[in-house]
Amino acid sequence: MKIAIIGAGLAGLSCAVALEKHGHSADIFEQRNEIGLGYDIAELMTPILHGPINDSVKFFSETYDIHFKPASNVQKIFVHSENESSYVEGNIGFVNMRGRYEDSYEKQLAQQLVHSTIHYDSHANYENISKEYTHVVVATGDPQDTQQIQPFDIALPSAFAGAVVKGEFVRNEVHTWFNNDFAPQGMGYLIPHSETQATLVIVFPQYKDEWLQKRSEFWETMVKEASHALEQELVVENEFTINDYIVGKCHYPRIGNTFFVGNCFGAITPFLGFGQTGSILTGIYAAQDICGHGDYEKLCKPLFNDYEDSLVLRRGIERLSNHQLDLVTKSLHNPLIRKIVTRPNMGVLKGLSHLLKPFISK
Numbered sequence: 001m002k003i004a005i006i007g008a009g010l011a012g013l014s015c016a017v018a019l020e021k022h023g024h025s026a027d028i029f030e031q032r033n034e035i036g037l038g039y040d041i042a043e044l045m046t047p048i049l050h051g052p053i054n055d056s057v058k059f060f061s062e063t064y065d066i067h068f069k070p071a072s073n074v075q076k077i078f079v080h081s082e083n084e085s086s087y088v089e090g091n092i093g094f095v096n097m098r099g100r101y102e103d104s105y106e107k108q109l110a111q112q113l114v115h116s117t118i119h120y121d122s123h124a125n126y127e128n129i130s131k132e133y134t135h136v137v138v139a140t141g142d143p144q145d146t147q148q149i150q151p152f153d154i155a156l157p158s159a160f161a162g163a164v165v166k167g168e169f170v171r172n173e174v175h176t177w178f179n180n181d182f183a184p185q186g187m188g189y190l191i192p193h194s195e196t197q198a199t200l201v202i203v204f205p206q207y208k209d210e211w212l213q214k215r216s217e218f219w220e221t222m223v224k225e226a227s228h229a230l231e232q233e234l235v236v237e238n239e240f241t242i243n244d245y246i247v248g249k250c251h252y253p254r255i256g257n258t259f260f261v262g263n264c265f266g267a268i269t270p271f272l273g274f275g276q277t278g279s280i281l282t283g284i285y286a287a288q289d290i291c292g293h294g295d296y297e298k299l300c301k302p303l304f305n306d307y308e309d310s311l312v313l314r315r316g317i318e319r320l321s322n323h324q325l326d327l328v329t330k331s332l333h334n335p336l337i338r339k340i341v342t343r344p345n346m347g348v349l350k351g352l353s354h355l356l357k358p359f360i361s362k
């Protein structure tokens, strides 16, 4: 077998590490000159809508012998809407660094490789690669590459603005904002990297040109809101914007000996845009199939189900006015609701999506 992986991101590297566990190695092609995204961020991995995986670090370690060291474990998530603030607490998940940071999850995966080679500065072309290799794993993080080969259902294109902010933070406390005035039908969030640095982001669907035109205005408001909520003047560095970030799903996880993993599969859950767990899992599942230890399409089924549940919740949240978002935030003052939302294995959001499904046309 001659295996090529296009993209040394979360999904591609997870696939390579899992292949090595089964005694195979891969040629990994990465278009950049180093591992990493084009921006510096911390991301969140949470069990919300991934019911069976309450503790992702323990799960990947014990089930697949793949090891991650997160930056922190999240104990509290604050929810801010126009006129309300509340929070939920418990073991809510992990913060991990991405991209160029020394301890990013991509770099941690690359360090676990022994026999595979990462070819940097190699922008790979699927047509050429598929002629040379028996198996190709498409892991470019860009569903447009999937669309060159097969249909890809787009749920929403989204736009981001973000930055690293400096200030004083509690490491294991994340803040979120749901306010249509500056993150229409989307959200803002602040994820600490350390006591002095955090990632601040707004993300919203690109449904209206007007929203994209107002992005700088939205971003300024986000910085003010975050400074206000955290009672300090945040210093903004390394700003970035992203357009046309596609959330959706492919029709076929595997075509012949070509496997679509990570964002190229459709790993992002549309409700709040979490894609890391699905990216790592699809990478591992593809490796299992290539090595004759599973059927990729069958293994991916629960991820497709999660995607559909999450899409229902997304369509639901898109309909909420600021007043209704205030009511949702207010409901989190109720200790029982707080407890249910964060309780492991309750699958609350999944249950909610089943309740909402009949009322929401996709």
Ligand SMILES: Cc1cc2nc3c(=O)[nH]c(=O)nc-3n(C[C@H](O)[C@H](O)[C@H](O)COP(=O)(O)OP(=O)(O)OC[C@H]3O[C@@H](n4cnc5c(N)ncnc54)[C@H](O)[C@@H]3O)c2cc1C
Pocket (backbone or CB within 6 Å): 006, 007, 008, 009, 010, 011, 012, 029, 030, 031, 032, 035, 036, 037, 041, 042, 043, 044, 045, 122, 123, 124, 125, 139, 140, 141, 142, 160, 162, 201, 242, 245, 261, 262, 263, 264, 267, 268, 273, 274, 275, 276, 277, 279
């Ligand atoms: C701003 C932002 C914040 C996010 N926050 C969260 C979060 O908090 N929690 C969460 O779970 N998810 C989050 N996500 C989603 C998550 O980051 C993605 O789902 C995940 O990174 C996808 O992994 P991937 O391996 O498919 O793609 P990537 O990690 O993007 O890797 C793709 C790699 O392929 C390379 N590549 C592309 N084309 C080629 C080519 N032709 N040849 C060679 N190499 C190529 C790229 O350079 C890149 O290194 C966020 C996404 C964004 C944009």
